[in-house]
Amino acid sequence: MQPIIIAIVNNKGGVGKTTLATNLSHALANKGHKVLVADLDSQSNTTHFFLPPQISNYLSLYDLLKDNTPNKPESELRRYIYPTEYEGVDLLPNVQRSAGLEPVLYQDVEAAYTALRNNLRDYALKHYKFCIIDCPPNIGVWVMMSLLASDCVIVPIESGSDRSIDGLDLAIDTINQVSETVNPDLRFLRLLVNKVDKRKTSTRNMLSRMVQDYGQENMFSTTLSESDIYKQAESDNKTVIRFQPRSSASNQIRSLGAELCNILDEYDLDQSQGKLFSEQAALEEAE
Template identity: 30%
Template sequence: MKTIAIYHNKGGVGKTTVSVNLAAALVNKGKRVLLIDLDSQANSTFATGLVKFQLEKNDDLRENNISHVIESGEFNQISEVKRKSNLFNSPEIDVVPSHINLIEKQNEFTTKINTRGRLISKLQKEVDNYDIVIIDAPPSRDVYAEIALVTADHLIIPSDLKPFANQGLANVKEFLNEINEFREGINKGKI
């Protein structure tokens, strides 16, 4: 199973577009794909038709999203949280949805060092179910970006040719150096 993170610390460069379209293209090629939305903006969750929380009473993702996979050891496995996409004809994409409540959990996850590697262990239980995992990472250098980059085997950095996005690439490189130090500590090669 290959794990690909789609990351840039700049917003609006196409991370979600690449994530969702890459997942759809790979599924259409017959690959077994899991899309994980690790961004509190939940754009991949929205793009795959899973957002139903316009009204609080209809919010079926609040208690069943990526934060629950990250926060609990043996509970809330990926198989319990994932959903089938709703907007694509067939075949559907398996999606671990996000939710705006990721913001509320950020401080808790930041202080717990074991959260950075938890997604790796949860994905190991899915190795026979998927060929490729795609992680839509947030446009930041927060704990969720750390989790995405620690977990991934490969990295795609979408960018446009505008100066602000290209300036951000130096920050991405610096962040990757920090991530690679952590990865070495858990016997995972550089991304």
């Protein structure tokens, strides 16, 4: 498996992007992989989760991007990255004030969109097996920046109601647009269905609609069940694997990590698999 950068994207909040970034990273690190987690959301939930409490004045994505000069040397990049209390997991933290950079970034959109690619990509691929980018709940400059820096995208979606599928096409269209234009190497990896409660008819209906609309081959076979353990673990500032290693939530996260590694092992990085949705769309248009 080659080193890979994965963006976690969904323009909706609360679907589990941060939960996935933190818990999946831990599962991958437990499999012996070095993982860098980049927090691109200025709400900084991932940062507060991972950053050891004794570190208060830290350098962050804000400092990395504030002067937007590309190709910073390794000696400088290293200063923005912190070890966490999870062996094998490092963090590029964020701070709320990075939201204030947006107007500056929009002054030169091309430089902004390529900022992460030009400043983090080579470093991440050289030093880590996985770089997981946790994105904010919108499709703005931070998400575009992440998509340009990434090899593939995971889109978590919340099960439970048809409404959670609304808006999904925007995320998928954006991923396809980026892969058809500015980052041809980008591929859509899988949808991940989160907060599943199979006892609910609404969940079962939503799952069958997902399979019908998007195809099982575009969805992880592992789904994450709705479980209070996520919230309990979160308030204890722990991953579910650390909070309750034998829970079914932990087992599902481990299965997801294993499934991801299997998919990537089989991935021929030269083969263009990521265009599936756009090919489907083109077929539909042609009909």
